Amino acid sequence: MMTTLSSHLARLALLGGTLIATSAFAQPHALDAAASDPRTMGWMTGFPTAADRVIAPPASDYLSFPKLRWTFCHLREMQASRRVSRGLGPSSAMTSAPDSAIESLSFTPIGKDSDMTWRESLDANYTDGILIMHKGVIVYEYYSGCLNQAGRHGAMSVTKSFVGTVAEILIAEGTLDDSAPVTQYVPELANSAFGSATVREVMDMTTSLVFNEDYADPKADIWAYAAAGDPTPKPADYKGARNFYEYLQGVRKANEHGEVFRYKSVNTDVVAWVIARASGKDFLQHLEERLWQPLGMAQEADMMVDSLGTPLAAGGLSLGLRDAARFGQMMLQGGMYDGKRIIPEAVVTSIAGGGDPEKFASAGYSTLPGGSYRSQWWALHNENGAYSARGIHGQAIYIDPKAEMVIARFATYPISANAYIDPTSLPAYQAVADYLMGK
Amino acid sequence: MMTTLSSHLARLALLGGTLIATSAFAQPHALDAAASDPRTMGWMTGFPTAADRVIAPPASDYLSFPKLRWTFCHLREMQASRRVSRGLGPSSAMTSAPDSAIESLSFTPIGKDSDMTWRESLDANYTDGILIMHKGVIVYEYYSGCLNQAGRHGAMSVTKSFVGTVAEILIAEGTLDDSAPVTQYVPELANSAFGSATVREVMDMTTSLVFNEDYADPKADIWAYAAAGDPTPKPADYKGARNFYEYLQGVRKANEHGEVFRYKSVNTDVVAWVIARASGKDFLQHLEERLWQPLGMAQEADMMVDSLGTPLAAGGLSLGLRDAARFGQMMLQGGMYDGKRIIPEAVVTSIAGGGDPEKFASAGYSTLPGGSYRSQWWALHNENGAYSARGIHGQAIYIDPKAEMVIARFATYPISANAYIDPTSLPAYQAVADYLMGK
Numbered sequence: 001m002m003t004t005l006s007s008h009l010a011r012l013a014l015l016g017g018t019l020i021a022t023s024a025f026a027q028p029h030a031l032d033a034a035a036s037d038p039r040t041m042g043w044m045t046g047f048p049t050a051a052d053r054v055i056a057p058p059a060s061d062y063l064s065f066p067k068l069r070w071t072f073c074h075l076r077e078m079q080a081s082r083r084v085s086r087g088l089g090p091s092s093a094m095t096s097a098p099d100s101a102i103e104s105l106s107f108t109p110i111g112k113d114s115d116m117t118w119r120e121s122l123d124a125n126y127t128d129g130i131l132i133m134h135k136g137v138i139v140y141e142y143y144s145g146c147l148n149q150a151g152r153h154g155a156m157s158v159t160k161s162f163v164g165t166v167a168e169i170l171i172a173e174g175t176l177d178d179s180a181p182v183t184q185y186v187p188e189l190a191n192s193a194f195g196s197a198t199v200r201e202v203m204d205m206t207t208s209l210v211f212n213e214d215y216a217d218p219k220a221d222i223w224a225y226a227a228a229g230d231p232t233p234k235p236a237d238y239k240g241a242r243n244f245y246e247y248l249q250g251v252r253k254a255n256e257h258g259e260v261f262r263y264k265s266v267n268t269d270v271v272a273w274v275i276a277r278a279s280g281k282d283f284l285q286h287l288e289e290r291l292w293q294p295l296g297m298a299q300e301a302d303m304m305v306d307s308l309g310t311p312l313a314a315g316g317l318s319l320g321l322r323d324a325a326r327f328g329q330m331m332l333q334g335g336m337y338d339g340k341r342i343i344p345e346a347v348v349t350s351i352a353g354g355g356d357p358e359k360f361a362s363a364g365y366s367t368l369p370g371g372s373y374r375s376q377w378w379a380l381h382n383e384n385g386a387y388s389a390r391g392i393h394g395q396a397i398y399i400d401p402k403a404e405m406v407i408a409r410f411a412t413y414p415i416s417a418n419a420y421i422d423p424t425s426l427p428a429y430q431a432v433a434d435y436l437m438g439k
Numbered sequence: 440m441m442t443t444l445s446s447h448l449a450r451l452a453l454l455g456g457t458l459i460a461t462s463a464f465a466q467p468h469a470l471d472a473a474a475s476d477p478r479t480m481g482w483m484t485g486f487p488t489a490a491d492r493v494i495a496p497p498a499s500d501y502l503s504f505p506k507l508r509w510t511f512c513h514l515r516e517m518q519a520s521r522r523v524s525r526g527l528g529p530s531s532a533m534t535s536a537p538d539s540a541i542e543s544l545s546f547t548p549i550g551k552d553s554d555m556t557w558r559e560s561l562d563a564n565y566t567d568g569i570l571i572m573h574k575g576v577i578v579y580e581y582y583s584g585c586l587n588q589a590g591r592h593g594a595m596s597v598t599k600s601f602v603g604t605v606a607e608i609l610i611a612e613g614t615l616d617d618s619a620p621v622t623q624y625v626p627e628l629a630n631s632a633f634g635s636a637t638v639r640e641v642m643d644m645t646t647s648l649v650f651n652e653d654y655a656d657p658k659a660d661i662w663a664y665a666a667a668g669d670p671t672p673k674p675a676d677y678k679g680a681r682n683f684y685e686y687l688q689g690v691r692k693a694n695e696h697g698e699v700f701r702y703k704s705v706n707t708d709v710v711a712w713v714i715a716r717a718s719g720k721d722f723l724q725h726l727e728e729r730l731w732q733p734l735g736m737a738q739e740a741d742m743m744v745d746s747l748g749t750p751l752a753a754g755g756l757s758l759g760l761r762d763a764a765r766f767g768q769m770m771l772q773g774g775m776y777d778g779k780r781i782i783p784e785a786v787v788t789s790i791a792g793g794g795d796p797e798k799f800a801s802a803g804y805s806t807l808p809g810g811s812y813r814s815q816w817w818a819l820h821n822e823n824g825a826y827s828a829r830g831i832h833g834q835a836i837y838i839d840p841k842a843e844m845v846i847a848r849f850a851t852y853p854i855s856a857n858a859y860i861d862p863t864s865l866p867a868y869q870a871v872a873d874y875l876m877g878k
């Protein structure tokens with residue numbers, strides 16, 4: 001029973017963006033960045049791998065630190081997946097002009113008195129890969145742990161921002177009406193919490209849902225959600241929902257929708273379902289046709305799926321670091337890339353403008369004061385107008401329009417909640433932005 | 440119980456190259472090529488897919504015809520997989536000069552009196568994709584069903600020929616001694632049938648193994664092999680081997696090794712283990728470094744794995760049709776491609792020369808009279824010196840040195856055994872060769 005629960009817990013860590021860090025994940029600094037490097041740990045090496053170096057289901061800990069530092073580059077080896085095809089064209093060129101001054105830039109971590117350098121922040125954050133673009137040129141690029149330029153890394157809830165961007169594309173094109181009720185596209189959700197929600201409310205997560213993400217509670221909704229999305233055959237005595245679509249139909253309403261932002265991954269699955277119904281293609285197909293192929297992504301991407309092949313909209317994408325940066329750079333450029341329009345400018349305007357900070361405030365994100373959430377993206381509402389895609393354990397695509405800077409980062413911080421990694425990353429990003437603006 | 444058995448049956452169909460077609464697979468012409476086209480069948484379309492259009496475990500039939508016509512392009516969606524990386528470089532250029540005369544070439548199928556055209560053979564063979572190269576130029580290219588140029592298809596036992604090629608590379612480089620006992624590399628096999636076999640014997644499948652591939656027998660060894668290789672968590676009451684390496688250690692010897700060829704997939708798994716131990720890298724890594732990247736493959740490939748991440752050497756590869764042709768063309772050119780040496784010429788000489796037809800004769804391959812098996816490749820010993828990689832349901836990379844012709848084909852013939860598809864393909868290939876030699 002514990003194995004099953006822990007396995008679900010682990011699976012859910014892929015999906016959730018909750019602030020709650022529990023004992024299963026809260027092992028901060030058990031091993032530092034160097035000691036937890038999967039090359040040092042020797043996971044999955046040898047023929048066969050020694051029993052204590054194996055990372056695979058049904059062991060319950062394949063998504064817990066430090067094994068997670070290996071797993072994040074190998075998610076497709078854990079379960080069924082679909083690819084996001086890049087097509088057969090050449091990859092788009094990227095220009096590098098490394099700026100060695102960045103390494104020694106210093107900043108003050110949130111809540112600390114002493115400074116830290118950029119380089120020190122990488123280990124503090126268990127960074128697997130980070131890339132900084134300034135005015136479209138790569139000025140910094142770093143890989144560690146399981147990752148290299150040709151590798152891919154779990155994006156976790158950064159996946160949500162890709163989903164939200166696709167939804168905004170359909171809105172800009174008139175295929176999707178964000179003021180319409182969800183049920184206009186998905187009548188099956190009529191009797192669920194989403195039966196009284198608009199498309200905009202699920203996009204902005206201002207729905208009010210009974211959806212318990214308390215990992216310590218074995219009866220929490222999150223377990224049922226995880227079990228529903230598990231693509232492997234269900235146990236004989238399994239009684240729950242058998243896929244994401246089934247699960248969503250049972251989500252109950254809490255209070256009124258539209259009043260406050262509450263981060264619940266199931267909203268993204270609803271957005272994805274709405275996209276599919278509105279357009280006749282699921283968001284993975286849109287990623288291929290509207291982003292991966294026109295952007296000239298250098299690598300295809302992997303997407304985890306449930307037993308019906310439905311993508312894990314809330315967190316199932318693995319992609320290359322440079323490709324994450326390509327996407328961010330396209331957003332920075334208002335939807336343009338290499339002189340071509342990739343997505344409508346209105347998409348970027350809607351996302352970059354952010355949501356309603358008043359609805360966001362009570363959600364309690366201490367590292368994002370004055371922030372907001374819009375179309376599956378996080379807006380900082382800082383002086384630079386920065387906004388970001390964010391995933392647990394430190395995944396990010398951070399866009400700073402004023403500094404003309406994009407940062408793509410993959411990491412494996414031991415605790416899932418970004419509240420623990422933001423203190424040594426958000427001010428670091430600002431320090432780089434300040435430096436680049438002064439060049 | 441039937442579900443479990445059928446599921447294993449299905450899984451094994453991926454691996455076996457047996458001549459035996461049983462009731463589970465022998466549904467010839469239940470639906471013709473057009474009627475069984477997955478686009479017509481509507482598999483896995485809609486959000487969600489209707490229950491009777493779903494293809495996924497635990498249903499027992501995802502690898503049976505006609506669902507197989509969809510599954511063959513979607514194997515990674517069924518289970519865990521690893522990628523074969525193509526790296527980040529450009530893909531190698533291919534030149535096309537379509538020859539429309541090929542469509543109407545005619546030939547006499549083996550055992551028939553009336554002729555058939557090349558074009559007719561494609562539907563007769565349930566061809567998903569076929570590509571003909573002549574003197575390095577694509578003269579014919581066709582896709583149907585689930586496949587297109589940017590797609591990938593299960594190669595089934597064509598995978599074995601990639602494994603055999605890697606082994607020959609290591610032999611040519613002096614890293615592997617094919618006259619050495621298997622136990623020199625894998626001492627763990629000492630007490631198995633392989634304990635008295637040489638590397639060459641497992642490469643050429645002249646081992647004598649107790650390995651029952653009778654699908655009608657629920658106690659056949661093939662079920663235990665399949666269950667061992669299944670990457671999903673084992674049932675609580677499971678008592679068998681938990682991965683391929685464990686399984687191989689229990690394979691028993693029948694008669695003397697070295698006397699006759701008998702096609703048993705487990706030999707390939709031993710070759711793969713020997714490769715890994717001899718070189719410190721598994722054959723998937725060799726595929727990346729020695730073939731995918733230097734050949735400029737246009738797509739990465741997918742490889743099914745067991746619970747330890749060990750590749751299914753006997754049949755786990757999915758790749759693009761053009762990439763299969765690139766590999767074949769390199770073989771045709773004695774290991775050269777685009778003017779560069781990719782693999783030692785001795786590798787091609789060893790494989791193209793074939794094995795011992797006398798050891799092959801009693802195996803009963805009626806469509807390959809006078810043939811042989813060498814290093815996981817099939818040699819026809821015909822006038823043109825043709826040799827081929829072959830996988831169930833019609834997968835092939837066919838190399839005709841005299842005609843300077845390479846044919847790569849993916850198909851989903853309703854019966855697994857190539858004895859049923861050879862009659863309308865081997866003479867068709869010869870007809871094209873004759874035509875091209877006369878140009």
